[in-house]
Amino acid sequence: MLSIKNLHVELEDEDKKILKGVDLEVEAGKVHAIMGPNGSGKSTLSYVLSGKDGYEVTDGSATLEGNDLLDLEPEERAAAGLFLAFQYPVEIPGVGNMTFLRTAVNAQRKARGEEEMSAADFLKEIRAKAKDLKIDADMLKRPVNMGFSGGEKKRNEILQMAMLEPKMCILDETDSGLDVDAMKLVAEGVNALRNEGRGFLVITHYQRLLDHIKPDVVHIMSDGRIIKTGGPELALEVEHNGYADILAEVA
Amino acid sequence: MAEAKLQETATEAMISTLSMPQGGWAQPAREDALARVRAMGLPQRRDEYWKFTRPDTLTQAEPVPAAIFEHGDAPMFDGIDRLRIVFADGEFDADASDDLSLEGVKIERLATAMSDLHWARDLYGTLEKNGQNPVPRPLAALNTAFATDGVLIHVTGRPSKPINLIYKHKSETSDAMLHHIVKLDAGAEMTLLENGPAAARFNTVMEVDVADTARFHHVRAQGRDHERRAATHLFTRLGTESLLKSFTVTVNGAMTRNECVIELTGDDASAHVAGASVGDGDFHHDDTVFITHDAVNCESRQVYKKVLRNGATGVFQGKILVKEGAQKTDGYQISQSLLLDGDSQFLAKPELEIYADDVACSHGSTSGAIDEEALFYLRARGVSHAEATDLLTLAFLAEAVEEIESENLREEIIGRLSSWLERRSG
Structure with missing residues (x-):
């Protein structure tokens, strides 16, 4: 589904290399998680894939079902x-x-x-999807994310995901700033969207979100x-020992 | 000395092209106004209140010709049940107008209202004259002296529908001057709509006297004709617990100066004036507002938003004057521009002058570009660059449109703005 090969990215304004050769394949129906210390390039990866300005791809490729993502507008x-x-x-x-979501849904269609x-x-x-995420009518009426x-x-992000029904979902630190209850609600929303045709890339600093997704x-x-790829147990290892051991092991 | 002489010559040149309607109850007020014009002289570039807007095309003896603009849209306010009064190049068009009768209101025309003891006699030129101090408004006095027609609306109750003044433009060289008087009795309420290109050059004065507890709603649309030149003046006096809500949307136009002079003379009165304008290219739009608080516990709001691109210019001069004794005044003023490129400019002069010690007044003025973060967020959800820009532009203008009380009218304005924006970017 999502195929990233040898991706090299620099910041446009300063001569700073952020991604130095990322290789990643996310298959349909699978949930991949990316963990890593602050500053490792996780969020940059999500921005580059979605087309944010300010980054320059110097090498490599990223495709979604064979479409060259890097050649497309956001x-x-x-x-x-x-x-x-x-x-x-x-x-x-x-x-x-509501206006925002309807505009987005119809623009994609x-x-x-x-x-x-x-x-x-x-x-x-x-209405049905908002209810599942405990988003009330007032939140739908208010300006986007205001107040x-x-x-x-974060629940509003998941609502958008549910309405737009994407093939490939990237979640960038979706757990940041959430208490346990809010995280559970968000995770349930994501889990409800898991199916055979859809891929997920969950970017997180902590393991706790991965207890739920x-x-x-x-x-x-x-x-x-x-630097390392493994099964769910890898996340637990990070939880117990921090990143230091893995970094040392790879170095 | 030389400049004063030049100004006098220009003023006399303008006056010589005009002829004052003779006879009737308005004659003394017209003569008086003419004397005011001669004393003040027409506006010049060096005048304090004309620093940002060149008055030349408004003051020269002959108007700059303006092409007739065929927009092809449904008529403005078409979806609103209303009483239409049509002027073409400043001349009343009886055939295109509805019957001028409506319960709760008496409508007459300035040109034909002949009775000597007419109620409008006490108002004609009165609010305009009051509004000359401390800032001279010679074009308004010129209008009082020479206006050829207009409507006199006496509101005694609550008419069931709005009155719509529709201004058609038929001749490329027309120079029109209309003067309207609206008088609302205590407890009365009405909505006045105005729209249309009017003439190559258009000068209007509207004097509105809002008695205690009366409510006056004013919604005006100027657009989309590119070559329009207009100077409009709204003078309003507000009594105790009365309300004024005036909103203007302006799209395109080579020169538009909208002056708004409001005096809150009764306690607990409220005045909201707002404007949303969209200018592209050869566009000069000026909102000049002066609100005087001369009573206790009154509220005023000024909300002006301008979207400018391709070298368009927006001007805002807004003043709140709180007189001695006008305690508990709540004054708010915001003027903002959205500059869609580096060629356009926004010139703002917000002013507060306060002589009471228990008041809350705030003002703010900003200029900015489209919020890139918001733009990317919308695009990341699949909304195209153009559509996202329109959506954000409309959102920027929304705060001004919100000042319209009627939901139907708000939707009418939002609908128009949105289709204009769509077409422009399409």
Whole structure:
């Protein structure tokens, strides 16, 4: 599904190498987790894949079902089925959450040559999905993420994911700023979306999110490279011993 | 001396092209206004209140010709049940207008309201004259002297629908001057709509007297004709517990100066004035607002938003004057521009002058570009760059549009703005 080969990335404004040859294959139906210390390049990977400005790819490739992601505009990547759940969801004053979601759903449908969703169907679907995530009518009406708590913002990300039904979901530090209850709710939302056709890449600093979203494969990232790959037990190892042992072992 | 002479010549040149309607109850007020114009002279570039806006095209004897603009849209406010009063190049168009009768309101025309003891006699030119101090507004006085027509609306109750003044533009060289008077009795409430390109050059004065507990809603649309030049003036006097809500949307136009002079004279009165403007290229738009608090516990809000690109210019001059004794005043003023490129400019002059010690007044003015973080967030959800820009632009303008009380009218304005933006980027 998602195939990353030898990806090298620098910051555009400064001569700083962030990713130094990342190789990663996420298969449909699988959940991959990327763990790593701060500054290892995890979030940069998510931004580069979703098309944020400010990064320069100097080598390597990233494809989604064979489509060259790096050649596409952010909105084209979204229409191709890529979704990034932001670490810091952006507040947009003046744009209603509902309007935003409907615009996004229909923009993607249009880009894929599908018919737009009717207002009635959209309303029915969003109400059902919002209910599962304990998102009330008021949150749907308010401007996007405005005045939302940390937990509400993350639930709103998952609601967007549920409405847009992407093929490949990247979750960037979705657990940051969440208490245990909020994390459970978010994890349930993600688990409900797991299916055979959909791939997940869960980026996290801590193991605790992976108690709730069980990964199939765990990667450890450090200094712009994936230095170790294993099963769920790798996450537990990090939990118990920290990153130091693994870093030392690889070095 | 030489400059004063030049100004006098320019003023006389303008006056010589105009002819004052003769006879009737308005004549003394017209003569008086003409004397004011001569004393003040027409605006010049060096005038304090014309620093950001070149008055030349508004003051020269002949108007700059303006092409007739065919927009092809459904008429503005088409979805609203309303009473239409149509002027074409400043001339009343009876055929296009509805019957001027509506319960709770009496509508007449300035040009034909002849009775000697007309109620409008006490108002015509009065609020305009009051509004000349401390800032001279010679174009308004010129209008009082020479306006050829207008409507006189006496609101005694609560008419069931808005009155819509529709201004059509038919001749490329038309120079129109209309003067309207609106008088709301105690407890009365009405909504006045205005729209249309009007003329190559358009000068309007509207004097509104809002009695105690009366409520006046004003929604105006200027656009999308590119070559319009207009100077509009709204003078309003507000009584105890009365309300004014005035909103203007402006799209395109080579020169638009909207002046708004409001005096809160009764306690607990409220005045909200707002504007949303979108300018592309050869666009100069100026909102000049002066609000005087002269009573206790009054509230005023000024909310102005401008979206500018391709060299467009936006101007905001807004003042809150709190007179001695006007305690518990709550004054708010915000003017913001969204600059979509580096060629456009926004010039703002916010002013507060306060002579009471128990007041809360705030003002803010900002200029900024599209929020790149928000833009990326929208694009990452699949919304195209153009559509995301429009959505953020509309969101930026929304705070001003929110000042319209009627939901139907708000939606009408938002709908128009959104389709205009879509077309522009499409």
